[in-house]
Amino acid sequence: MSRINGFPFPFTKNQYAYSNDSVLLDPLKTITVTDDYKSEIELKRKLLHKHHDRCFRSLPLSIESQWETLLLIFSELASRKPDSFIFEKKGNECFFQNHFFEEEVTFLFRDASTIDLEPLDLVGRHVQEDLIIMGDRHDGLFLEAGQLCFPSNWSLAFVQGMEFKSIHSPVPGIQSDGFIQKVERFISKIRPGTAWERKNWSITVTNKLDTPLETYSEWGKHRKEVTAENAGDLIHLRVEVQRLFRLPMNHDVLFTIHTYLLQLNDLIQNESWLKTFYQNIKTLSEDITEYKGISTYRTELLRFLENHMEKERMER
Template sequence: MNPPSSVEITDNYQKEIELKRSLLQHHTSRCFHAFPHTKQAQWEALELVIEHLTTFYPAHFSIKKEGDIWTFENKILDEKVTFCFGDDSEMEHPLNFIGRHVQEDLILMLQKDSDLFLDAGQLCFPANWSIAFNHGMSFRDLHFPIPGFKEEGLDERILRFLLKLEAGNPWWRKNWSLMAGNRLDTSLETFAEWGKLRGQVTADNAGHLVHVRVEVQKLFRLPGTHSILFTIHTHLLSLEKLIANPAWHRQFYQIIKELPASIAEYKGISLYRDSVLAYLEKYMERKG
């Protein structure tokens, strides 16, 4: 991972932070959940994220420490906050506080009995799942809906890998899906609002209506609590922008064409896959 940062600041920062804060204000129960026993892990996650913000983006963020009294400054938003680090009476949910300053969704997985549990999280931009529903679930239960995940033994192999994750040695991956529309908040609770667009995709409008949704997922072991901070940064790219790169165009066409039916259904692509393929084929022919 280069740089080894849990977060990334992009040109969409202010727009996405504004959206995040609006969702947190108006839909708190949909966007944040945390068990009381996660307080120490939340403070540790806050400390790590602040360290990364101030180290990798010093022009935009700063931290001043006078013992336990910390002053955090977000220069992009012109905000300065002073708090007592570790004082729960002063800051009820440290994870929810620092999450209001980053574009990523922040998930805390606590380790118990050789398993990981989603015990806290700020989730504003989910890809068709719900932290209100999944809060408290084990790693295995969280991933049970993925086709072949249990049957092929992936659940046990990945869990063993994550349990061995060491502090100072973070891991990252990219996950992709397709979506009709360009909405970041595709929570399970709001499916009726955005899911209907799937039925409106045609070969003619797919270029601007359909977007590739890429999640940059990073995992950091927190040494003090031995929990794992899981950050998710979501990026959207329209098909018409994707096909501007001929190599991406060809590669993506093959991926969609060869995608197993079970995976296409899981990713929510089945209803409009043929329209996407028709769009990709049409412009491949034009490019000759």
């Protein structure tokens, strides 16, 4: 099946600017199971095994919201994919089955002694999404727990315990005009039991999902290798489908991030995507180009895209 099918192409206009483009989700969902489920879960579990400290962090006060997240996600998996997952809860006795891996878990809800991992660390091993819990305190939203295997150049260890505005301080221009305060107010008003979705995009010069800040020296160096000739193979559009959900019992916010990669050679098969992507890269402001790490190869990337658009014109 073509990689294009189902890819969440993020551009709706020809010029990109940061905006709070979140949309209300109806029907409600916090996670999505795709054809890459098995391989991505295997990769996640490998990363968690080798680099647990990098991929999982929690503060003790997040524990109730972690349990609530576990209950929500196990229930959602079972109701949306009943052939692949089963979840039963009788009183506090819980049973979860994952047919992809022939696994079963039995535990008592809110009894930490009945599971080997923290609840968020357990449930995160059954979904492709990275999972973040933002504690909603009287003075702001704080990152209180996270299972993060596929970050786009950021570090969970660095932002653990940080407030929403400080987390976003490296993003250019986002503090001006009170933009980030408005986003925070929007999140603080999300009603219990409702979910919102937005997309974020970046570009990677590898097909790796795990690009944490901690290993930048391994994957970041490939940015220098891009030429107009090899861009189609090397460059991948990376899209994060991000969902925000207000946990009804604890009133904290669950933030889920599902990461998709599309090789440029696949993207250009869609003529309209090729043109829109080209326009967005061409007109991207210098500060965002720099922040997203595109500056080194933007000229080569544009040449590659122009060559393809020219080829298409000739063939018409």
